[in-house]
Amino acid sequence: MADNRLTIDEIERWLRQDDPARLEDLWRQADAVRRQFVGDAVHLRGLIEISNHCVRGCRYCGINAANDSLVRYRMTADEILACAHRAVDFDYGTVVLQAGEDPGIETEWLADIVRRIKRRTPLAVTLSLGERPVEDLICWRKSGADRYLLRFETSDARLYGMIHPSSPGHPDRMELLGVLRRLGYEVGSGVMVGIPGQRLHSLAEDINLFARLDLDMIGIGPFIPNLHTPLGSGELAPPIDPAEQVPNTDLMTCKAVALTRRVCPQANIPSTTALATINPESGRELGLTRGANIIMPNLTPLQYRTLYEIYPGKACINETADACNACLRTRIESIGRTIGSGPGGRKRISNG
Ligand code: 5AD
Ligand code: FES
16 A cells, blocks of 8 residues: 655656556555545535625636626525435435525524524535634534535635635634634535646645645535636736646546545545536546545526536536436446445544
8 A cells, every 4th residue: 555645745746747557556546545544435415505696706716796797696594495305315414505605694594594404304514605704603513514615725825815815804714724623613625726827836735735734525626717707717817837837637636636535545525516517428437536435416406506607517507406316326336336325424544
């Protein structure tokens, strides 16, 4: 078994590796570590995109506040509860409530929804609602929320500053990840692969940081240009040496997933929708065979789903929850894996 401790330089060398035979070794190592630490079960997390309102101006994201070409929606509590019950019907162990940073999602309103889901179903509840005030995070944890996702997007502070205007008076994302941990959430983060201006060295640092943060969940997807955003329309292209630029390809995403599995053997790592978007044929399977162990099927009602357009051409945007459920089960079984049951939380196993 390969040693899973990799230095930043070793990670960077792997990211630059293009020899197919060496890359086969990387996929094999990642798959072996995945099997040893989290097993063959693929856990399904039902994604409910509860609101596309957003007050922030992320320069990569299609639902940013400045995009006025988008009809905005916020699901009702009953609609959200109905989706949670569908998750139970499909035997998913978790629901992920995701939205833009939407102050219209009031603290108590969401707390009540979390309590109702926890009272009426066996589901784990994951929140992915952006940079909320600490009081909100405390309240939702007390209401029963189990996990929180907040990607740091890139550990390159300069690049992050360019693509993610900060909000005065808010703690930054790194600080919030610490707060979430102290509150007892399982903590998820992650990055985009191939942001214009992102260097191979900084992606290697991202992967090293995942390990130092001891993250429970790590989402990694390719950057997909969105014409309704400054970064996607080419308005904001930080000039760097093309040899240093991270490509936003499925191959580079898979390298990042595989290396992340090696340095974070116990983490829950999804094969992301963005990877399936740039490789509709086999992106889901590539992620799962190169380190990932989670899939997040979309449960958002179709009339809203098309409005949650973070990036164009999102996989499954016109598929019903039933269709995605059936499709994903077939895909998982086709690669000889099983479907996980129960909430599928972070396992803590001694790493010898
Ligand atoms: N391409 C790929 N991923 C994106 N995200 C936001 N915009 C894009 C884009 N244009 C990702 C971010 C965010 C997550 C919810 O979606 O990483 O954290
Ligand atoms: Fe949605 Fe295949 S995963 S249709």
